[in-house]
Amino acid sequence: MTVIEEPQVRIAIGSRYDHIDLIQVVVDDALGRLGLDDDSRHWVSIAVREAVANAIKHGNQQDPEKEVLVELSLEGEHAVIRVTDRGEGFDPTSVGDPLLPENLLRPSGRGIFYMNSFMDEITYDEIPEGGTRVTMRKRLRPKEAEDASS
Amino acid sequence: MTVIEEPQVRIAIGSRYDHIDLIQVVVDDALGRLGLDDDSRHWVSIAVREAVANAIKHGNQQDPEKEVLVELSLEGEHAVIRVTDRGEGFDPTSVGDPLLPENLLRPSGRGIFYMNSFMDEITYDEIPEGGTRVTMRKRLRPKEAEDASS
Amino acid sequence: MKIEARNQGGVTILAPKGKITIGVGDVALRQAVHEALEAGARNILIDLSGVSTVDSSGVGEMVSAYTTVTNRGGKLKLAKLPSKVADILQITQLITVFETFETVDEAIKSF
Amino acid sequence: MKIEARNQGGVTILAPKGKITIGVGDVALRQAVHEALEAGARNILIDLSGVSTVDSSGVGEMVSAYTTVTNRGGKLKLAKLPSKVADILQITQLITVFETFETVDEAIKSF
Ligand SMILES: Nc1ncnc2c1ncn2[C@@H]1O[C@H](COP(=O)(O)OP(=O)(O)O)[C@@H](O)[C@H]1O
Ligand SMILES: Nc1ncnc2c1ncn2[C@@H]1O[C@H](COP(=O)(O)OP(=O)(O)O)[C@@H](O)[C@H]1O
Numbered sequence: 001m002t003v004i005e006e007p008q009v010r011i012a013i014g015s016r017y018d019h020i021d022l023i024q025v026v027v028d029d030a031l032g033r034l035g036l037d038d039d040s041r042h043w044v045s046i047a048v049r050e051a052v053a054n055a056i057k058h059g060n061q062q063d064p065e066k067e068v069l070v071e072l073s074l075e076g077e078h079a080v081i082r083v084t085d086r087g088e089g090f091d092p093t094s095v096g097d098p099l100l101p102e103n104l105l106r107p108s109g110r111g112i113f114y115m116n117s118f119m120d121e122i123t124y125d126e127i128p129e130g131g132t133r134v135t136m137r138k139r140l141r142p143k144e145a146e147d148a149s150s
Numbered sequence: 151m152t153v154i155e156e157p158q159v160r161i162a163i164g165s166r167y168d169h170i171d172l173i174q175v176v177v178d179d180a181l182g183r184l185g186l187d188d189d190s191r192h193w194v195s196i197a198v199r200e201a202v203a204n205a206i207k208h209g210n211q212q213d214p215e216k217e218v219l220v221e222l223s224l225e226g227e228h229a230v231i232r233v234t235d236r237g238e239g240f241d242p243t244s245v246g247d248p249l250l251p252e253n254l255l256r257p258s259g260r261g262i263f264y265m266n267s268f269m270d271e272i273t274y275d276e277i278p279e280g281g282t283r284v285t286m287r288k289r290l291r292p293k294e295a296e297d298a299s300s
Numbered sequence: 301m302k303i304e305a306r307n308q309g310g311v312t313i314l315a316p317k318g319k320i321t322i323g324v325g326d327v328a329l330r331q332a333v334h335e336a337l338e339a340g341a342r343n344i345l346i347d348l349s350g351v352s353t354v355d356s357s358g359v360g361e362m363v364s365a366y367t368t369v370t371n372r373g374g375k376l377k378l379a380k381l382p383s384k385v386a387d388i389l390q391i392t393q394l395i396t397v398f399e400t401f402e403t404v405d406e407a408i409k410s411f
Numbered sequence: 412m413k414i415e416a417r418n419q420g421g422v423t424i425l426a427p428k429g430k431i432t433i434g435v436g437d438v439a440l441r442q443a444v445h446e447a448l449e450a451g452a453r454n455i456l457i458d459l460s461g462v463s464t465v466d467s468s469g470v471g472e473m474v475s476a477y478t479t480v481t482n483r484g485g486k487l488k489l490a491k492l493p494s495k496v497a498d499i500l501q502i503t504q505l506i507t508v509f510e511t512f513e514t515v516d517e518a519i520k521s522f
Pocket of ligand 2: 204205208209235237238239240245257258259260261262263282356
């Protein structure tokens with residue numbers, strides 16, 4: 001069962017790379033208040049940077065008039081971050097594996113890999129209005145801790 | 151003439167006081183990137199805290215389901231911050247002066263006074279959907295500096 | 301926000317650290333003053349050196365504390381105001397209400 | 412992000428400070444490597460001790476720099492990786508591509 005709880009925060013930015021720092025600051029602050037440790041916050045906020053960078057670059061094609069929406073919420077034991085753009089979308093299953101020897105020296109293609117490495121779960125959806133939404137989840141307490149305390 | 155420029159940032163929060171810190175962090179970060187010095191940022195972010203606190207308390211009556219919207223933008227030489235709630239509204243001209251001797255020992259009634267003290271201009275509007283919007287402006291460079299450089 | 305409480309020369313010293321702002325810091329200050337009064341304190345000194353921000357609710361709570369303590373026949377004074385907190389008391393003209401001191405020792409002698 | 416460039420023992424040492432991330436840090440790194448090559452450098456060492464964050468664009472830029480320098484017959488190596496930067500190279504398996512050193516001196520001797 002997924003319980004959606006407050007606090008919820010939504011931030012919309014124009015599609016400019018220099019807003020990414022601001023998103024990182026917000027995510028870091030919010031996750032700190034949820035009790036996530038410094039290291040985990042570092043990695044989660046890098047994953048969020050990647051999602052926002054992709055939304056700006058591939059989704060909204062750096063059109064500063066098009067907004068990227070970032071939503072933070074707490075769903076049960078997970079911090080959930082959703083990043084939505086107004087782009088053409090893509091097929092996430094077609095993305096190459098950056099660890100394959102033939103890809104290792106490629107200068108790009110590691111963003112979704114970063115997100116998968118640093119979050120517990122990432123899922124992609126197309127939104128009805130046209131655009132891509134990526135939903136990223138991170139468990140706030142280690143699973144053992146929860147099992148032990150219940 | 152007012153030129154509205156990017157970057158624009160919008161943040162929506164549920165009506166809870168513990169989100170105010172997050173707004174302060176965002177405002178501080180955004181104003182820092184606009185080149186506002188540390189001291190001015192301190193005072194502007196306190197003014198924004200007051201506006202958001204009023205929106206949460208008097209506007210949305212602390213209903214966490216009701217959102218407070220904070221919008222940051224750069225309009226010409228001014229940082230402009232708008233805070234919107236979904237409350238019943240009020241008459242800003244009816245607010246008492248906290249410096250009057252009979253008000254000096256009152257435990258409340260200094261929020262709008264803070265905003266007026268720390269911002270260059272504040273204006274109140276009712277929004278069509280029902281609610282209050284306060285618009286606060288702060289000049290980014292001292293007026294002399296602008297005159298001298300032009 | 302955290303508030304340390306200690307006794308020195310018959311004065312209860314409250315030393316809040318952080319922000320005295322709506323929802324958290326203001327409530328904590330009210331509780332700390334309330335507890336000091338319950339414990340029999342009459343003379344209370346707030347050491348503000350650790351306070352970074354005082355919003356209108358925070359300054360309102362300081363006024364409330366002042367009134368409550370005074371009404372009970374006690375005294376509430378302030379020490380070690382950071383410049384930004386002093387600015388707030390100037391702007392709100394509450395500097396005319398509160399007795400303020402540069403050091404805790406000076407303040408204690410004054411009670 | 413700022414990048415300091417200096418010369419030591421025939422090696423150009425680039426020391427970026429801050430984040431190597433999309434839009435700013437990655438561009439700065441590309442320029443710094445480009446300028447070093449234009450100035451005739453063949454051996455380039457990136458001292459990463461001042462770098463807090465490397466996103467996928469940043470690590471991609473490091474790979475580009477590596478390829479460009481190698482293709483011109485030069486060498487690009489890394490020194491003083493903070494643990495979070497080392498983690499990134501582990502996860503992306505780029506640790507198998509780059510030669511890395513704990514100190515600048517060790518790195519310089521290796522060229
Ligand atoms: N929000 C998005 N909208 C459209 N396409 C996207 C989006 N995010 C990722 N993609 C596509 O997936 C590919 C892989 O993305 P990623 O792993 O982040 O690497 P990179 O961004 O370096 O190409 C991108 O090149 C792009 O084609
Ligand atoms: N966003 C708002 N919506 C409705 N009423 C408001 C709003 N902001 C301020 N007010 C009214 O104006 C009064 C004065 O506000 P303020 O100066 O901030 O002092 P305080 O919040 O301490 O009462 C409030 O008591 C309230 O009645």
